[in-house]
Amino acid sequence: MEIHAVNILYDFCIMSTLLLIAKIIRSKVKIIQKLYIPSSLLGGMIGLLLGKYFLNILPFSTEISNYSSILITILFATMFLGSKRKVSFKTMISNVGDSFLINGAAEIAQFGLFIIIGVLILPMFFKSINIGFGLLLPAGFVGGHGTAAAIGAAFADMGWDEATSIGQTFATIGLISGIVLGVIIINIGTRKGYTRLIKKIDELPEDMRTGLISKESRSSMGENTVSPCQLTH
CATH class of the missing domain: 1.20.58 (Methane Monooxygenase Hydroxylase; Chain G, domain 1)
Structure with missing residues (x-):
C-alpha cells in the first residue's frame, strides 16, 4: 500500500x-x-x-492507466457543487437552448448510430469483435476521456481488458479533431457573420487566448469556510 x-x-x-x-x-x-x-x-x-x-x-x-477511472468518479460527485442561483426556465432556454439542443441531438445520434454499427455491421466483417466496441466510439467522442474511462472500466470488469485503451484512443482522436476542425468551422462562421457574441476572432479578449487573467481583471474565487485553527491543532 x-x-x-x-x-x-x-x-x-x-x-x-x-x-x-x-x-x-x-x-x-x-x-x-x-x-x-x-x-x-x-x-x-x-x-x-x-x-x-x-x-x-x-x-x-x-498504475497511471488506472487513475482516469477513479478520478472520473470524483468529477461526477462534485459536478453540481457550487453557488445556488435562481434562473427562470425561459432565461435558461434563451441563453443556452440552442447549444443544448445541438449537443443533445449530436450525442443521441452518435450513440444510436455507432451502437447499431458495432452490434449489427462490424461483426459481419470482424467475427471476434466485442459488441461493446460500438459504444466506446461515442463514449470517447461525446463524453471525452472521463466517460471513456468509466465505460472502459466497466467493460474491463467484465473481462474485456482492452476496452479502456480503445475508449481513450477514441477520446483523443475526438478531442484533437474536434479542436482543430472546430476552430476552422468557428473561424468560417465568424467571417460569414453567423456568430452572436463576436464578429471577428481578433475581438476575443487576451485572457481567453492565453488562458491567463490580467491583474486588473482578476476576481476572488470564493470565501474561506474553514478556520485555520482547525488545520494546525
Whole structure:
C-alpha cells in the first residue's frame, strides 16, 4: 500500500510539472492560442511523447492507466457543487437552448448510430469483435476521456481488458479533431457573420487566448469556510 502511495505521489508531481510547462507554452505561443488548444491536452501530448511508448524519459508508474477511472468518479460527485442561483426556465432556454439542443441531438445520434454499427455491421466483417466496441466510439467522442474511462472500466470488469485503451484512443482522436476542425468551422462562421457574441476572432479578449487573467481583471474565487485553527491543532 505504501508503494502505491509513493507511485501516486511521483505521478502527480510529473503530471503537475507537465501542466505547468503546457500552461507556459500556451501563454507564449501564438499558434496554440489561435487553435485554442487547452493546456491539459498540450501537457498530455508532451507526456505521451516523453512517456514509455515513445522517448521513455518520464518515469511514470504502471498504475497511471488506472487513475482516469477513479478520478472520473470524483468529477461526477462534485459536478453540481457550487453557488445556488435562481434562473427562470425561459432565461435558461434563451441563453443556452440552442447549444443544448445541438449537443443533445449530436450525442443521441452518435450513440444510436455507432451502437447499431458495432452490434449489427462490424461483426459481419470482424467475427471476434466485442459488441461493446460500438459504444466506446461515442463514449470517447461525446463524453471525452472521463466517460471513456468509466465505460472502459466497466467493460474491463467484465473481462474485456482492452476496452479502456480503445475508449481513450477514441477520446483523443475526438478531442484533437474536434479542436482543430472546430476552430476552422468557428473561424468560417465568424467571417460569414453567423456568430452572436463576436464578429471577428481578433475581438476575443487576451485572457481567453492565453488562458491567463490580467491583474486588473482578476476576481476572488470564493470565501474561506474553514478556520485555520482547525488545520494546525
